[in-house]
Amino acid sequence: MFSSPFLPLPAGLKIATTSMHDDLLVVQVVSTKAGSCCPLCFCPATRCHSHYARVVADLPCAGFRVQLILHVRRFFCDHTDCIRKIFTERLPAFVLPWARLTVRLCEALQSVGEASCGELGTRLAERLAIQTSPTTILRRIMVLPTAAVERVSELGIDDFSFRRGRKFGTILVDMQSHQTIDLLPDRKKETAAAWMKAHPEITLVSRDRGGDYASAAASGAPQAIQCADRFHVLKNLGEALEGLLARHLAAQRKRLTAKLSARPLETAQPRQSPKLSPKAAELQQAKREERLAQYQHVVTLQKLGFSQTTIAEQVGIGHATVSRWLAHDAFPEQQSRPRKIGLDSHLPFLRERWEAGCHNIAQLYRELVARGYTQSYASVYEQLVRLLPEGKKNASRGCDLSPSPLSSRQAMFLFLRRSEDLETDEQETLITLRHLHPEIDLAYDLVEQFAQMLRTCTGEQLDAWLERVRASQIRELQGFVVSIERDKAAVVAGLTLPHNNDYVA
Numbered sequence: 001m002f003s004s005p006f007l008p009l010p011a012g013l014k015i016a017t018t019s020m021h022d023d024l025l026v027v028q029v030v031s032t033k034a035g036s037c038c039p040l041c042f043c044p045a046t047r048c049h050s051h052y053a054r055v056v057a058d059l060p061c062a063g064f065r066v067q068l069i070l071h072v073r074r075f076f077c078d079h080t081d082c083i084r085k086i087f088t089e090r091l092p093a094f095v096l097p098w099a100r101l102t103v104r105l106c107e108a109l110q111s112v113g114e115a116s117c118g119e120l121g122t123r124l125a126e127r128l129a130i131q132t133s134p135t136t137i138l139r140r141i142m143v144l145p146t147a148a149v150e151r152v153s154e155l156g157i158d159d160f161s162f163r164r165g166r167k168f169g170t171i172l173v174d175m176q177s178h179q180t181i182d183l184l185p186d187r188k189k190e191t192a193a194a195w196m197k198a199h200p201e202i203t204l205v206s207r208d209r210g211g212d213y214a215s216a217a218a219s220g221a222p223q224a225i226q227c228a229d230r231f232h233v234l235k236n237l238g239e240a241l242e243g244l245l246a247r248h249l250a251a252q253r254k255r256l257t258a259k260l261s262a263r264p265l266e267t268a269q270p271r272q273s274p275k276l277s278p279k280a281a282e283l284q285q286a287k288r289e290e291r292l293a294q295y296q297h298v299v300t301l302q303k304l305g306f307s308q309t310t311i312a313e314q315v316g317i318g319h320a321t322v323s324r325w326l327a328h329d330a331f332p333e334q335q336s337r338p339r340k341i342g343l344d345s346h347l348p349f350l351r352e353r354w355e356a357g358c359h360n361i362a363q364l365y366r367e368l369v370a371r372g373y374t375q376s377y378a379s380v381y382e383q384l385v386r387l388l389p390e391g392k393k394n395a396s397r398g399c400d401l402s403p404s405p406l407s408s409r410q411a412m413f414l415f416l417r418r419s420e421d422l423e424t425d426e427q428e429t430l431i432t433l434r435h436l437h438p439e440i441d442l443a444y445d446l447v448e449q450f451a452q453m454l455r456t457c458t459g460e461q462l463d464a465w466l467e468r469v470r471a472s473q474i475r476e477l478q479g480f481v482v483s484i485e486r487d488k489a490a491v492v493a494g495l496t497l498p499h500n501n502d503y504v505a
């Protein structure tokens, strides 16, 4: 038995043997201590009950992973008053009871985790010959005690989700050091207000647009200035803009479709959702119009005999969507509940059967139903007509088609990004968009002016900007103006004060 300077062990532990298995160094370690202290009554015990082996991972040695097989004992506690009769030998400074890593390996993982994060830490650890996983690294970090929050003068507050879209908490950030200082288990105003009450030194609270955190700051830190963080202000502007763009893009697409086909298509009645706010309902309606216009464009191109691939390119949507839409007899409304099993998943089967020589549509329909297909015979029929070799592909060569258009969301992001960051083709698209309608052109100027205020921290220009938006009479932006007026002091503060909630954006 020996000790090694390459693998130092605490007193009372000796190396018995070592062996190599590829990149793994397996070290048999025995305890040479006469006894151990009972974990309950702390009395020394020497009467051995039995021996057993524990396998623990240790720090790597010269690039090799190290596995220790610890040969330790169970002892009897002979103290008459102690209820513990048998306990396992303790090696407190070296490895904790039931742990599968030595204390020093845990500490190394904590350091790796603190310097990086779960994923990155795993890659770094691998280079250091430490086998681990992102979860293990995060667990090691989670058990570290958090430093007590001492003083915070500028507080950023927002919600975050523990489980995406299900369980929310509140994140508190020191706006000066950009450090997360606390996490609250929910996003209730009472919880946040109680936290702020314990910090009377807070002078500024940066939060989202009104709502619970605004009331929390009003009651928990009435002395503090409230400011609306830029991320949420810009997000609200983006939503208003998206509604405007959706309306105009839908109108444009309708004009295009009308040009391609003299015959107007029947349109389904819009689906109303009673739970939505008027603003959300308007956005939903505008997006539906946009989708409907896309659908009509698809159907028109299909009637003109274009292939699904060409249609997908022209309309600017995915091939699968084109295929799905064409499998319906009417405009497919967006479903909030799970979609019925459509034809898409059966297409490879259908194609295979067709190519194998089965051209009996009724027969194929029966086979599809047996496979779980729940929709109409007509959809199958339409799909199969397209498989016919003498299909109407390219029937209308030479027909004038416009370049692939954008969705309102893509267009919105083009408006919000700095123009100098746009690629040449994006700049061209932006110019085309602005030429589409004077309202869009005006909206672009207004958005640019707002972004400029934000970048240069010139919130004092907000009133003049709001006046220009009112004068523009752009419907979608009026709602944004109203929401700003409701929370104006905080928005002005948010536009004026530097570094507010940069951590979010």
Ligand SMILES: [Zn+2]
Residues within 6 Å of the ligand: 038, 039, 040, 041, 042, 043, 077, 078, 079, 082, 083, 084
């Ligand atoms: Zn005891």
